[in-house]
Amino acid sequence: xxxxxxxxxxxxxxxxxxxxxxxxxxxxxxxxxxxxxxxxxxxxxxxxxxxxxxxxxxxxxxxxxxxxxxxxxxxxxxxxxxxxxxxxxxxxxxxxxxxxxxxxxxxxxxxxxxxxxxxxxxxxxxxxxxxxxxxxxxxxxxxxxxxxxxxxxxxxxxxxxxxxxxxxxxxxxxxxxxxxxxxxxxxxxxxxxxxxxxxxxxxxxxxxxxxxxxxxxxxxxxxxxxxxxxxxxxxxxxxxxxxxxxxxxxxxxxxxxxxxxxxxxxxxxxxxxxxxxxxxxxxxxxxxxxxxxxxxxxxxxxxxxxxxxxxx
Amino acid sequence: xxxxxxxxxxxxxxxxxxxxxxxxxxxxxxxxxxxxxxxxxxxxxxxxxxxxxxxxxxxxxxxxxxxxxxxxxxxxxxxxxxxxxxxxxxxxxxxxxxxxxxxxxxxxxxxxxxxxxxxxxxxxxxxxxxxxxxxxxxxxxxxxxxxxxxxxxxxxxxxxxxxxxxxxxxxxxxxxxxxxxxxxxxxxxxxxxxxxxxxxxxxxxxxxxxxxxxxxxxxxxxxxxxxxxxxxxxxxxxxxxxxxxxxxxxxxxxxxxxxxxxxxxxxxxxxxxxxxxxxxxxxxxxxxxxxxxxxxxxxxxxxxxxxxxxxxxxxxxxxxxxx
Numbered sequence: 001x002x003x004x005x006x007x008x009x010x011x012x013x014x015x016x017x018x019x020x021x022x023x024x025x026x027x028x029x030x031x032x033x034x035x036x037x038x039x040x041x042x043x044x045x046x047x048x049x050x051x052x053x054x055x056x057x058x059x060x061x062x063x064x065x066x067x068x069x070x071x072x073x074x075x076x077x078x079x080x081x082x083x084x085x086x087x088x089x090x091x092x093x094x095x096x097x098x099x100x101x102x103x104x105x106x107x108x109x110x111x112x113x114x115x116x117x118x119x120x121x122x123x124x125x126x127x128x129x130x131x132x133x134x135x136x137x138x139x140x141x142x143x144x145x146x147x148x149x150x151x152x153x154x155x156x157x158x159x160x161x162x163x164x165x166x167x168x169x170x171x172x173x174x175x176x177x178x179x180x181x182x183x184x185x186x187x188x189x190x191x192x193x194x195x196x197x198x199x200x201x202x203x204x205x206x207x208x209x210x211x212x213x214x215x216x217x218x219x220x221x222x223x224x225x226x227x228x229x230x231x232x233x234x235x236x237x238x239x240x241x242x243x244x245x246x247x248x249x250x251x252x253x254x255x256x257x258x259x260x261x262x263x264x265x266x267x268x269x270x271x272x273x274x275x276x277x278x279x280x281x282x283x284x285x286x287x288x289x290x291x292x293x294x295x296x297x298x299x300x301x302x303x304x305x306x307x308x309x310x311x312x
Numbered sequence: 313x314x315x316x317x318x319x320x321x322x323x324x325x326x327x328x329x330x331x332x333x334x335x336x337x338x339x340x341x342x343x344x345x346x347x348x349x350x351x352x353x354x355x356x357x358x359x360x361x362x363x364x365x366x367x368x369x370x371x372x373x374x375x376x377x378x379x380x381x382x383x384x385x386x387x388x389x390x391x392x393x394x395x396x397x398x399x400x401x402x403x404x405x406x407x408x409x410x411x412x413x414x415x416x417x418x419x420x421x422x423x424x425x426x427x428x429x430x431x432x433x434x435x436x437x438x439x440x441x442x443x444x445x446x447x448x449x450x451x452x453x454x455x456x457x458x459x460x461x462x463x464x465x466x467x468x469x470x471x472x473x474x475x476x477x478x479x480x481x482x483x484x485x486x487x488x489x490x491x492x493x494x495x496x497x498x499x500x501x502x503x504x505x506x507x508x509x510x511x512x513x514x515x516x517x518x519x520x521x522x523x524x525x526x527x528x529x530x531x532x533x534x535x536x537x538x539x540x541x542x543x544x545x546x547x548x549x550x551x552x553x554x555x556x557x558x559x560x561x562x563x564x565x566x567x568x569x570x571x572x573x574x575x576x577x578x579x580x581x582x583x584x585x586x587x588x589x590x591x592x593x594x595x596x597x598x599x600x601x602x603x604x605x606x607x608x609x610x611x612x613x614x615x616x617x618x619x620x621x622x623x624x625x626x627x628x629x630x631x632x633x634x635x
Contacts, residue, residue: 027528051443181362
């Protein structure tokens with residue numbers, strides 16, 4: 001698919017070049033007329049101002065309210081610029097909500113789930129795409145069929161299963177495996193990875209096999225190095241999914257001391273009994289890692305969102 | 313599916329013949345298959361335990377009842393009868409429908425319009441794309457806690473804005489009342505749209521960039537104005553993605569949980585006016601003391617699964633490419 005993606009972007013660029021530059025809904029000719037220029041300027045400024053207010057505005061309050069004193073935050077009207085400056089909100093919230101541990105739990109669950117998904121889903125997609133075992137197509141069909149069934153409707157039987165695993169009689173509730181293992185059952189990953197592996201010509205694999213490379217060696221030395229783009233997409237989806245998940249961690253990691261909750265659950269739980277400014281300070285701290293993650297990887301995230309496919 | 317079956321059948325038919333002709337090839341082939349299955353087995357086990365088995369088990373559990381002292385016995389349709397008799401069940405469905413309709417009005421049309429506007433701009437595109445997508449990346453609880461504060465009836469920001477505009481203030485999510493378009497549900501939808509619209513916008517934007525420029529050129533030469541160009545070029549050219557996102561969005565909004573759960577702190581609003589179906593599954597299974605019952609929750613899960621399956625199937629059938 002690397003080749004597919006670049007091919008499609010190349011052809012799009014080529015098409016662009018053939019047709020009069022970057023023609024969109026409104027032609028650049030119309031925009032270059034005096035009236036067009038004014039209308040464009042006005043629209044541009046309006047869009048920038050409105051979008052900044054709507055999307056950055058709330059985030060601005062997320063970070064400034066975190067500095068306000070409890071007195072200021074519960075006194076109407078809300079202040080645009082904090083009158084009080086209480087940076088100790090952050091340290092108080094950190095210790096009161098145990099943000100450090102919540103953050104660590106979330107990272108631990110997210111990266112653990114990533115490792116499990118990469119190992120098992122890549123291996124499965126490789127097997128289905130290149131090794132093609134008996135009944136492989138049936139397995140693939142059954143996996144893809146689960147895409148039709150939304151995850152949330154299954155929470156009850158999933159919970160009961162995780163609480164008492166068939167055959168093994170393990171109770172995974174409260175363990176990280178309760179998040180890691182179910183995350184592997186992700187048909188979307190299998191679909192993306194298999195589609196990508198399918199686009200890798202069989203000649204590479206055959207040539208390596210003739211030279212005596214084992215299937216594992218072929219996966220490691222040939223398939224994986226060629227699959228970096230799709231691995232990146234799957235990894236980002238997987239990390240973000242665990243980071244944002246709510247209902248499942250609420251069921252399986254809630255109510256332990258010391259806490260095994262994720263950031264989302266910890267913040268929800270603190271809604272009762274924790275002053276508003278501390279809650280917002282904790283929310284701001286919870287938001288910082290994802291904002292940084294997004295700003296660093298925004299190119300990959302947006303490319304993955306649009307090229308890698310669509311998921312809800 | 314037909315392909316899968318015929319493929320498997322063909323291979324099954326070919327296997328004995330091959331065995332008869334070349335008995336030597338049997339062992340390497342078995343070894344090759346065993347090798348391939350070693351790669352597959354981890355994912356297959358996870359799918360079995362956490363996806364395939366729960367699907368079957370949900371249906372089974374919905375027809376069972378717990379026996380005193382452990383275990384389950386057959387319960388017929390009693391779980392279904394019980395949930396159908398529960399007034400909260402109908403309330404939750406009505407609320408979920410209300411949320412879906414409102415979320416479509418806001419969250420389906422707005423991203424498309426926003427994408428069209430962004431696609432026309434020649435400046436600040438990177439910045440606008442980033443800020444539209446930024447809320448999607450926040451942990452949902454952080455974003456919703458912020459909205460809890462904005463919606464606060466005494467010192468919230470939104471009431472202050474209404475006050476400034478000399479409009480009557482509101483209790484927002486905690487506003488009583490259960491008309492079909494209640495203020496409470498609208499508040500949930502606003503927060504939800506703010507949090508989620510970035511992904512749809514970027515997907516539309518990618519689709520818009522794939523529209524060949526000559527189509528607009530031709531339409532303009534024929535004298536089509538901006539709105540007719542949108543209607544006759546933009547929308548037909550992005551039809552597939554519009555249909556797909558409509559379906560995905562309906563399926564996603566029908567499963568609404570976290571928005572109402574955090575905004576009302578697990579309560580479901582005043583008089584349950586923002587309680588969704590998934591919240592009711594949660595309440596049946598885990599929250600109601602005494603009435604706590606996995607079996608009723610499973611029955612509700614089966615109903616939701618059927619509704620979504622019928623919707624998706626019907627939708628795909630109605631929008632299939634004709635001719």
